[in-house]
Structures are given as structure tokens and as C-alpha cells.
Amino acid sequence: MHPLLASIFIFTSTLWLSFHPNNAENDLQTYIIHVSLPEDNINFESYYRSFLPRVALHSEDDQPSRIIHSYRHVASGFSARLSSDEVKEMEKKNGFISATPQKMLALHTTHSPDFLGLQQHFGVWEESNYGRGVIIGVLDTGITPSHPSFHDNNMPPPPAKWKGKCEFSGTVTCNNKLIGARNFLGGSTDPPFDQEGHGTHTSSTAAGNFVDEANVFGNANGRSAGMAPLAHIAMYKVCALYGCPNDAILAVIDAAIDDGVDIISISIGGPYKSFYDDYTAVGSFVAMQNGISVITSVGNNGPCRATLFNEAPWTLTVGASTHDRKIIATTVLGNGESYDGQSLFQSKNFPLTLFPVVYSEETAQCEPGALKAAQVEGKIVICDSNNTLINYHGKAVKDAGGVAMILINTKVFGDTILEIAHVLPATILSFADGEKIKAYIKSSFTARAGIDFKGTKMGFNDAPSIAAFSSRGPNKLSPGILKPDIIGPGLNILAAWPFSLEDINSTFNIMSGTSMSCPHLSGIVALLKIEHPDWSPAAIKSAIMTTADQSNHEGQPILDERKFLADVLAIGSGHVNPSKASNPGLIYDINPMNYTQYLCGLGYTNMEIGFIAHQIVNCSLISSISEAELNYPSYSIILGAEIQKYTRIVTNVGDGNTTYFVSITQIPGVHTLVEPTKLVFTEVNQQARYMISFTRTGEISGHFVEGSISWISDNHVVRSPISIKCNPRTAGGVRGLATCSPIPETQKISAKEQPTLGPGTVESSVTMKLLIVTKKKRVMFAEAGKECVDFLFHILALPIGSVVRLLSTKEMVGCLGNLYESLENLYIQPNQDKDILLKPKSAQGAASVPH
Ligand SMILES: *[C@@H]1O[C@H](CO)[C@@H](O)[C@H](O)[C@H]1NC(C)=O
Numbered sequence: 001m002h003p004l005l006a007s008i009f010i011f012t013s014t015l016w017l018s019f020h021p022n023n024a025e026n027d028l029q030t031y032i033i034h035v036s037l038p039e040d041n042i043n044f045e046s047y048y049r050s051f052l053p054r055v056a057l058h059s060e061d062d063q064p065s066r067i068i069h070s071y072r073h074v075a076s077g078f079s080a081r082l083s084s085d086e087v088k089e090m091e092k093k094n095g096f097i098s099a100t101p102q103k104m105l106a107l108h109t110t111h112s113p114d115f116l117g118l119q120q121h122f123g124v125w126e127e128s129n130y131g132r133g134v135i136i137g138v139l140d141t142g143i144t145p146s147h148p149s150f151h152d153n154n155m156p157p158p159p160a161k162w163k164g165k166c167e168f169s170g171t172v173t174c175n176n177k178l179i180g181a182r183n184f185l186g187g188s189t190d191p192p193f194d195q196e197g198h199g200t201h202t203s204s205t206a207a208g209n210f211v212d213e214a215n216v217f218g219n220a221n222g223r224s225a226g227m228a229p230l231a232h233i234a235m236y237k238v239c240a241l242y243g244c245p246n247d248a249i250l251a252v253i254d255a256a257i258d259d260g261v262d263i264i265s266i267s268i269g270g271p272y273k274s275f276y277d278d279y280t281a282v283g284s285f286v287a288m289q290n291g292i293s294v295i296t297s298v299g300n301n302g303p304c305r306a307t308l309f310n311e312a313p314w315t316l317t318v319g320a321s322t323h324d325r326k327i328i329a330t331t332v333l334g335n336g337e338s339y340d341g342q343s344l345f346q347s348k349n350f351p352l353t354l355f356p357v358v359y360s361e362e363t364a365q366c367e368p369g370a371l372k373a374a375q376v377e378g379k380i381v382i383c384d385s386n387n388t389l390i391n392y393h394g395k396a397v398k399d400a401g402g403v404a405m406i407l408i409n410t411k412v413f414g415d416t417i418l419e420i421a422h423v424l425p426a427t428i429l430s431f432a433d434g435e436k437i438k439a440y441i442k443s444s445f446t447a448r449a450g451i452d453f454k455g456t457k458m459g460f461n462d463a464p465s466i467a468a469f470s471s472r473g474p475n476k477l478s479p480g481i482l483k484p485d486i487i488g489p490g491l492n493i494l495a496a497w498p499f500s501l502e503d504i505n506s507t508f509n510i511m512s513g514t515s516m517s518c519p520h521l522s523g524i525v526a527l528l529k530i531e532h533p534d535w536s537p538a539a540i541k542s543a544i545m546t547t548a549d550q551s552n553h554e555g556q557p558i559l560d561e562r563k564f565l566a567d568v569l570a571i572g573s574g575h576v577n578p579s580k581a582s583n584p585g586l587i588y589d590i591n592p593m594n595y596t597q598y599l600c601g602l603g604y605t606n607m608e609i610g611f612i613a614h615q616i617v618n619c620s621l622i623s624s625i626s627e628a629e630l631n632y633p634s635y636s637i638i639l640g641a642e643i644q645k646y647t648r649i650v651t652n653v654g655d656g657n658t659t660y661f662v663s664i665t666q667i668p669g670v671h672t673l674v675e676p677t678k679l680v681f682t683e684v685n686q687q688a689r690y691m692i693s694f695t696r697t698g699e700i701s702g703h704f705v706e707g708s709i710s711w712i713s714d715n716h717v718v719r720s721p722i723s724i725k726c727n728p729r730t731a732g733g734v735r736g737l738a739t740c741s742p743i744p745e746t747q748k749i750s751a752k753e754q755p756t757l758g759p760g761t762v763e764s765s766v767t768m769k770l771l772i773v774t775k776k777k778r779v780m781f782a783e784a785g786k787e788c789v790d791f792l793f794h795i796l797a798l799p800i801g802s803v804v805r806l807l808s809t810k811e812m813v814g815c816l817g818n819l820y821e822s823l824e825n826l827y828i829q830p831n832q833d834k835d836i837l838l839k840p841k842s843a844q845g846a847a848s849v850p851h
Pocket residue numbers: 367368386387390392
């Protein structure tokens with residue numbers, strides 16, 4: 001398969017469609033039927049068949065059964081192909097509960113072990129024996145069993161509990177690495193070969209064995225391995241090019257529980273109105289009750305807010321970060337400036353000379369067939385990316401006779417560059433660098449440019465940052481649970497690939513998406529399962545979340561695709577740190593029963609919760625709890641005028657005698673109080689509880705604000721992020737959730753221009769990005785007054801070198817004057833967003849604001 005197609009596939013936005021199998025003449029559609037189970041032990045197959053209408057039963061002799069999947073563990077019911085009349089007939093039967101049409105979900109790596117601090121013969125990899133013997137079930141497009149990443153050298157045979165099947169046969173079949181492989185696509189009896197590449201890529205990221213000299217076109221060369229190189233893989237094929245039917249996902253989780261998997265990895269998602277409609281959430285609830293960890297991807301619909309999927313608190317939901325390897329193709333300009341871009345295909349014979357360069361209104365789009373030879377022949381063509389995920393530009397330039405292409409990222413994608421193999425010498429640049437190149441071209445009649453292909457470079461210490469496409473919170477199905485939970489590598493990940501690329505034989509490929517970050521976490525969970533076999537899925541989640549990194553490899557806060565501070569709605573608890581996760585000190589555990597109480601608290605009916613938990617639930621008989629009462633390792637609070645108080649229980653999994661002290665990053669306008677402030681443990685597995693309360697003390701900016709609470713001992717920092725949203729009903733005037741501010745223009749203003757922003761002067765409508773170079777926080781806090789809260793919150797919380805983002809200011813006076821004394825670099829951007837009003841304490845006499 002062509003690599004570009006592969007990327008498009010991954011990024012296909014997660015639409016779901018109803019699915020019509022090849023049965024148009026009968027107008028049959030696939031439905032998922034829920035039924036109630038009789039008390040007595042039953043034969044599931046015959047009981048489920050009893051719901052089928054006569055006609056459907058009859059036809060069974062001469063055509064495949066109408067029943068596609070029968071469920072046992074995760075649901076009472078089955079999926080079947082039925083006409084709407086047949087469904088109506090079925091509705092009359094005793095025990096029938098509901099019939100819902102099938103939905104289609106969309107699918108949403110060599111260097112990443114090193115990047116995450118996993119090293120051979122050392123630390124977590126050694127201590128966890130490389131995940132030896134853990135079984136990771138991967139739900140995906142199938143797998144390429146002959147791929148070198150799935151060789152079984154050093155692999156033990158599958159554990160005795162393994163009951164899964166292998167549907168490959170012949171010379172290339174399962175082995176001690178790939179211990180199971182089944183096809184769950186309804187109506188298909190083909191072995192689960194991977195026709196897309198996605199499943200081969202994700203499986204090898206989670207648990208690929210060591211392969212030397214893995215590379216693409218000679219780039220990113222190195223020893224390839226998954227996160228848990230000695231874990232077993234069980235592939236469950238649930239996706240094809242057209243998507244992933246949700247009834248199959250439910251059926252796979254059902255089977256995986258029987259088969260004995262330890263971990264389920266699901267790089268698939270879609271939008272849902274409730275948890276009982278979301279069969280990933282439904283299936284994983286029962287998996288969780290069985291001690292199976294379910295890892296999901298957050299989706300690729302970022303950077304807008306409220307775009308995330310897989311919201312259930314009982315799964316680990318993973319966003320995508322960048323890592324520190326880039327395949328560089330530098331743009332060199334006639335004026336001597338140069339800008340590093342990226343390109344997967346490195347043109348070896350491309351001359352290092354300057355060519356005439358073209359960028360004009362007529363050529364900028366580089367649409368297929370639109371470029372004329374007269375415009376581009378013999379030139380380097382600059383193209384504006386239309387949608388960073390769709391790349392027709394290279395072919396258009398090549399066809400029209402251009403010598404090379406410089407593709408400029410969209411504004412929304414900013415700094416997130418996807419490494420793609422283009423059909424001609426090319427490079428992709430960030431939006432900001434593109435603006436500078438365009439300015440040069442405008443300024444010169446004889447503009448020239450060249451591309452210098454520099455190959456793979458490591459050690460970009462601004463990583464990790466959040467990738468533009470990684471979906472963002474808040475959580476829509478459960479606003480009181482912070483999602484995503486964690487981020488891990490998902491941009492330009494090298495991993496196994498079934499096909500040759502561009503007529504060059506290559507068994508590895510670079511892909512991007514939260515689909516790629518999810519299996520990183522699945523592999524890391526496998527390592528933790530070896531080190532802590534007695535930990536529940538919730539305990540493992542807690543260990544990963546409370547130890548996550550907040551800073552990049554330069555020691556600066558994690559940034560987003562615009563080089564702004566990444567917020568908790570983008571990164572959740574932070575960037576995974578496997579070594580720290582293996583020794584977290586304290587854990588926040590959750591009893592499976594507590595999730596049922598939580599679902600009662602969310603207001604679902606007994607029947608709906610019964611679907612999810614697959615058991616009879618009566619919310620009047622169990623005490624329901626609110627979202628924030630769940631013993632979750634992070635906080636998402638919607639705060640009105642009322643004080644909110646919660647209890648959390650932590651379990652000591654570190655040394656016996658340990659004392660922890662609390663450290664709180666306060667949020668201006670909110671008082672976070674923790675009691676007690678000290679937790680003393682004398683034994684391992686001892687529990688302690690603390691009370692945390694949130695009180696409004698002043699104005700909170702209209703956006704989400706964030707802080708954190710950490711328990712600190714000599715050897716551990718156990719951190720929980722806190723996200724607070726003003727409750728619009730009680731706070732007034734706050735905008736709705738699903739807004740995504742347009743990305744502001746960036747322009748740096750020189751030091752000389754800064755005084756125009758001093759106290760008493762006015763700059764209308766600006767959003768600011770500030771680089772903190774000194775820190776006089778007390779002074780500023782005292783002088784600035786509480787209207788500057790958003791500003792000050794960031795400044796108080798961050799070390800020198802941080803980049804501060806002021807989401808929005810309309811009338812900007814006062815605070816800036818104070819800041820100006822402390823700051824050397826000031827970046828100003830036109831405002832797109834008008835929520836925060838900044839005024840100096842003594843604003844009287846300030847100039848009026850131009851409109
Ligand atoms: C470019 O994007 C616009 C807007 O999304 C879309 O209508 C158009 O079809 C795209 N052009 C191509 C060639 O895909």
C-alpha cells in the first residue's frame with residue numbers, strides 16, 4: 001500500500017456510518033440485539049437463535065447464519081443481519097430489550113523505547129524481563145505473521161491459561177510471539193492478514209521483537225523493538241479499509257476475556273452519546289472486572305477542544321506526543337537564511353544548488369492539474385498545505401515539471417510535521433517558517449532556494465510536545481473525569497509494515513496518529529504487569545498517571561503545536577515515564593464496584609448500567625457516587641459558588657516507613673485545601689485517606705484553569721493534575737465547552753516596541769505569548785491585582801524559561817507593565833478570543849479602548 005494512503009487512512013476523521021453488507025436485495029442490515037437472560041443456565045446459541053424471526057431461521061440451511069456474533073461475557077445478546085420488519089417482529093418477543101443498527105468506527109514505531117528511557121540490560125526493561133509472557137490482544141486490521149518483528153527467538157511458549165486460536169495456516173503461521181490471530185469481520189472467513197498495514201504497525205509498537213537495522217529508505221536506522229519485546233501478541237482483526245464495525249469490537253472483547261489476554265489495545269474510536277452506546281466502553285467494563293487492562297487512543301481530531309473519544313474512566317486513554325528524532329530536509333534561501341523541515345524520502349542525488357523559486361496566488365494551492373509548466377518548470381515550488389493529512393501537492397508539482405517542492409504546514413498544524421515520502425525532492429516546513437520564506441520571496445525579484453537533505457538527526461530536546469492532531473478534552477460523556485489520561489509517542493513512529501514503499505523494499509514505515517501512541521502504552525502496561533502482577537487495571541493506570549513527566553527533555557514545560565504551553569485538556573496527567581511508573585510510591589486504586597456507583601451517579605438508568613456492567617444493577621441499593629468521588633488519579637472539577645469536598649484514598653506501594661507531604665499548585669480564584677497535609681505510612685499496602693476541597697475565592701477566567709496536587713516523599717512525587725472549569729450557571733457569562741479558538745498569528749515585537757504596552761497605555765485585542773526569563777513573582781503578584789489571575793497563575797506555577805500563554809485579553813494594560821520589568825522577550829499576537837479582561841488595579845485614567 002502506498003504510504004500516503006496509509007496516513008490518510010489513519011487520519012480519516014472518526015465518522016461512523018451505518019453499515020450495509022452485500023445484501024441489498026433483502027435490505028438486510030446488521031443490528032446488535034440486547035436481550036435479558038433467563039435465570040437458569042442456558043445454551044446461549046439456541047437461546048439467541050430463538051429471537052430470530054422464522055424466515056431468518058429457515059434460510060439458515062442454505063445461507064450463512066444471520067447471527068454474526070454471540071456475546072457471553074460483555075453483553076447478553078448478539079449481532080445479526082435483519083430487515084427492519086424482522087426487527088419489529090422480534091420486538092414482540094419476551095426477553096427482547098433493544099436492537100440498534102451496527103455502527104462503523106474508524107482507526108484512529110525503533111527509536112521510541114530509547115526515547116522513553118527503556119534500555120537493554122538495564123532498568124525497567126530488565127526488571128520486567130521485557131514483558132516476558134504477558135499477552136497483549138490487539139484489535140486492528142490484522143497482522144503480517146511473516147514480518148521479522150514477529151519472530152519468536154527468546155520467546156517462551158504461551159502461558160497455560162491461553163485458549164486463543166490461530167487462523168493462519170501453512171508455512172507462515174502463529175509462533176511463540178504471535179500466539180493468536182483471528183478475523184472477526186462479519187461474513188469473512190479469510191485469515192486475518194493485514195491488508196492495510198495499520199495492525200502490523202501497532203502490534204510491533206506494542207510488542208515487536210528486536211530487529212536490527214530497521215529503517216525506511218535508510219532513514220531512522222536502528223535496532224527496532226516494541227515496548228514489551230518479549231510479550232505475546234494476539235491479533236483480533238476487526239477493521240478493514242471501510243472501518244471497524246462496533247458489533248465486532250464487542251465480540252472480540254468477549255473472546256479475548258475467554259482466551260486469557262492480559263491487555264487489550266484498541267486504537268479505534270468514534271463519537272457516542274452515552275457509555276452504553278459505546279461498545280468499546282461496554283466491552284472494556286467487563287474486561288476491567290476480569291483484571292484486564294484496556295488501552296485506547298484519544299482520537300485524531302485535535303487541536304480543537306472537546307474532540308476526544310474513549311472517555312470511560314475504566315480505560316487508559318492515550319494522546320500523541322512528538323519524539324526527538326527528525327529526518328531533516330533544510331530549506332536554504334538566497335539570502336543565506338535556512339529553515340529545517342522534514343521529509344521521509346531523502347533525495348540522495350539532489351544538487352545542493354539554489355533554484356529559482358515560485359510562490360504566487362495562482363500556484364500556492366498546487367492542486368492537481370492546476371500548475372502550468374510555464375509557471376513552475378525548473379523551479380522549486382512552494383505549496384500551501386490544504387489539509388496537512390492530504391498530500392496531492394507533490395504529484396502536481398512533479399507533473400508540471402517543478403524540480404522540488406517546499407510544502408508549508410497549515411496554521412492549525414503549526415509545528416507538527418508529518419514525515420511523508422513525497423514523489424519528488426521535497427520538504428515540509430512549519431507554518432511559522434513558511435511565513436518567513438514567503439516574506440523573503442515577496443521581498444526579492446530573484447528569490448532562490450535549495451533543499452539540503454541531511455538525513456536522520458536525534459536529540460531534539462523540545463520533545464516531547466503535543467502533536468496537533470491529538471484530540472483534546474474536555475470529556476463530553478463524563479465532564480468530571482479528566483481525559484486524555486496520558487500522552488505517549490505518536491508522531492512519525494517507525495514500526496513494522498507489510499508492504500514495500502515506492503518500489504523500494506522496506507518492511508518498516510513511519511506513521512502518525514494516536515493509533516500509534518496507544519500501543520506504546522499497551523506495551524508499557526505489559527512491563528508493569530510483570531513487575532506488579534497483583535495490581536488492578538486502576539492501580540496500573542494510577543502508577544502511569546501520577547508519575548508522568550510535565551517537562552520536555554530541556555526541562556521546560558511541554559508545549560503544543562503552536563509552541564504554547566500544552567494544557568491538561570491536551571496532555572492529561574502528562575508524558576509517560578515508564579521507569580517512574582514502575583515505582584510510583586502511592587497508588588489510587590478503584591474497586592470495580594465503584595465504577596457501577598459512578599454510573600449510577602451519572603444518572604444512567606438501571607437498565608443502561610446493566611448493559612454496561614453486564615449484571616443486574618439497582619442504583620437505589622448501592623450508594624451512587626459523583627464523578628469526582630471516584631478514586632481517580634486526576635481531578636476535573638466544574639466549580640460553582642458551592643464548596644466541593646472529596647475524599648481520596650492512596651495505597652502505599654513504596655517503602656514501608658514513609659512520610660509524604662502535600663504540595664499544591666493553587667489556581668487563582670480557587671482555594672484548594674488538603675487535609676491532612678502529611679501522610680505517614682509504616683507498612684507496605686497501608687492505605688491513607690485525605691480530604692480535598694475546592695472553594696471559589698475570586699474571579700476565574702472564562703476558560704479552563706489548571707493546578708495540581710502532589711504528595712512528596714524523599715523518593716517519590718505522586719502528582720495529580722487539577723482541571724477547573726467555572727460552572728456557567730453559577731458563575732455567569734462563561735462560554736460553552738465546544739469552542740476552539742482560531743490559531744492566532746504570531747509576530748515578535750522587538751524590545752524597543754515593548755514600552756508601548758506599559759501601564760496606562762492600551763493595545764487592543766491581543767493574545768500574548770511570553771517567554772519568562774526572570775522571575776519576580778511575589779512583586780508581580782502584589783502589584784498586579786486579581787484581574788491578572790490567569791497571567792499570574794501561569795507565572796507562579798512555572799520555572800524560568802517557561803512560555804506563558806494568555807488565552808485572551810481585550811484591554812491590555814496594567815499587568816503588562818509589571819511583567820515588562822521582568823521579561824525580556826515579548827511575543828504579541830492579535831486576539832481571536834475575548835474572554836479575559838485585564839486591567840491594572842488602578843485602572844482609572846487608563847486610555848480608553850479602541851474598538
Ligand atoms: C482544499 O480544502 C478545501 C476546504 O477544505 C476543499 O474544499 C478542497 O476540496 C481541497 N482541495 C483539494 C484539492 O483537496
